[in-house]
Amino acid sequence: MTAARLHYELARHRLTSGMEVVVAPDADAPGVTVNLWVEVGSADEQPGGTGFAHLFEHLMFQGSANVASGEHMAIVESLGGTVNATTSNDRTNYFETVPRGALDLALWLEADRFSSLAITAENFDTQRQVVKEEKRQRYDNQPYGDLLELLLEQHFQAGHPYRHLTIGSMQDLDGASLDDVASFFNAWYPASNVRLVLCGPLQPDEGFELAERHFGQQPAVAKPHRAPVPTAQPTAERLMRLTRPVPHSLTYLSWGAPTASAADQPALSLALAVLADGNASRLHRALVRNSDIANEVHSTLLPNRSTSSVAAILGRPSDGIAVDALSDALLGEVARFIEAGPTEEELARAVAQYERDWLWDLATTAGRADAINEAWLVHGDPGRVNTHLAEVLSVDPDDVRKAAATWLSPEDAHELHYLAEDLR
The missing domain is CATH 3.30.830.10 (Metalloenzyme, LuxS/M16 peptidase-like)
Structure with missing residues (x-):
């Protein structure tokens, strides 16, 4: 395949809940990928409330109304699938690739946690400690672990939303309440702020019908407003x-x-x-x-x-x-x-x-x-x-x-x- 002939079929649809969906059919693929991007990242966090976007990358696997803590990942992997999540400055994504016959189940699992995530004191406290340990392993106890933080300090003034690390401030997480965490989820995780891509051996009509069945009944609320980002001001010292x-x-x-x-x-x-x-x-x-x-x-x-x-x-x-x-x-x-x-x-x-x-x-x-x-x-x-x-x-x-x-x-x-x- 050459660049002049890239022609992946893409069909786009908006659900009644406001979620937007793209189906990318691939008849020859051995499995189907469910890929959800929530339009919230560390740049959307408020001063004193950093680390929340990344925290939800962990909390989203801690159970919901019909799925126990850890079961989402266990179910997908037991079917031979793969599942994970990542966070950046600009988005948080959740994704799994499953056998074709497990697509309905994968969408049900996703819809259950997006609509009824278990934001409990126990889950919050547990995952807050997990994030702290991740920070120790990836940054505090690694040679050159503060390089990225120093690099960002050179290019963004204090308080700029792109200056802090995605993992956030442990002091901010320690000072956060359960209400703070729940408010972040309610503000940024409505269906209108999520984009779903289904890629694999399915046709657009089927993909849209499945997405509507699982995500269409979520509340249709307005897409959250992202605050204007100030102009970056690099440090004067070169x-x-x-x-x-x-x-x-x-x-x-x-x-x-x-x-x-x-x-x-x-x-x-x-x-x-x-x-x-x-x-x-x-x-x-x-x-x-x-x-x-x-x-x-x-x-x-x-x-x-x-x-x-x-x-x-x-x-x-x-x-x-x-x-x-x-x-x-x-x-x-x-x-x-x-x-x-x-x-x-x-x-x-x-x-x-x-x-x-x-x-x-x-x-x-x-x-x-x-x-x-x-x-x-x-x-x-x-x-x-x-x-x-x-x-x-x-x-x-x-x-x-x-x-x-x-x-x-x-x-x-x-x-x-x-x-x-x-x-x-």
């Missing part, structure tokens, strides 16, 4: 330097980038890929292979729906090389890239990698359903799943150079020097 007990020193260069839906997002993604994605990338060849200044270089793009995204390049210096020297070398290479742009060969490599990854994601019903919901949230159009790769393939070297010049200017870079303690 350089942050700190020391931690970590194995290696690192340097992070980062920039404010366009929102996830911006027209030049594909060109910027390709610029970062040409610069620092893999051993054939520009920075790896220049600084790792040819000059031994760095042991490794990588790039990343953290997209945000309603405010500036963050683009970053990470470098780990070789033994005997100062972090400042590596940072200067990285900025020098970025400046040269902005001046000349990528070669045809470099861009072709980056596009080929992007195309491979995108088609790999779309190859499964789970990956395709998630991509459909992401296109729906970011662009307001689930059909963008069919056109996105063509947009990427249309990017030329000058588009990439212009995106780099706009968003990766060395003069605008923030530097985060993460220095390893000398433990000798």
Whole structure:
């Protein structure tokens, strides 16, 4: 399948409850994916009330009117299915892939917890402790565990909704009441704020009928209003330097980038890929292979729906090389890239990698359903799943150079020097 011929069938329908549904038929798929995106993430939390969006990722598996705690996951897995949930700044998603014959059951399980979640003091206290342990394992007790938090501090002012980590503040969770938690659920989890994608061996009419049967009877209330997001204000100090007990020193260069839906997002993604994605990338060849200044270089793009995204390049210096020297070398290479742009060969490599990854994601019903919901949230159009790769393939070297010049200017870079303690 090539980008010019992506033509996944998508049928769209609104239920009487206000929930919107897309059915993506795939007659050859071995199972069907149920993918629900709730339009609430950590960016929708109020100051002093962070961590609630992620908390519900856990609470949603703790039982409902007709399903005991833990049974949702146990039932799906006993049928040979898979089930999970994730949270980001902009959404919380719940998804399972089940055998075709279990679709009705999977939708019943989802509808039961969306309409009658057991928000009890016991469940809240238990999952609050689970989240605390997750934070200890993923952030507090991990080398470089505070890197993301520091990076966000460089790009968003205090109180900005995109500044705090998705996992939230443990102090906020400790101070939350059961009423606070229930109010968050009631505000953000009505059917009107949920998008459902069904992908697999079923026809649209059947998918819509099943969705209406299970979700159509939920109260039809207005979609919640998202507060306007203030303009991001990066810190005035371009350089942050700190020391931690970590194995290696690192340097992070980062920039404010366009929102996830911006027209030049594909060109910027390709610029970062040409610069620092893999051993054939520009920075790896220049600084790792040819000059031994760095042991490794990588790039990343953290997209945000309603405010500036963050683009970053990470470098780990070789033994005997100062972090400042590596940072200067990285900025020098970025400046040269902005001046000349990528070669045809470099861009072709980056596009080929992007195309491979995108088609790999779309190859499964789970990956395709998630991509459909992401296109729906970011662009307001689930059909963008069919056109996105063509947009990427249309990017030329000058588009990439212009995106780099706009968003990766060395003069605008923030530097985060993460220095390893000398433990000798």
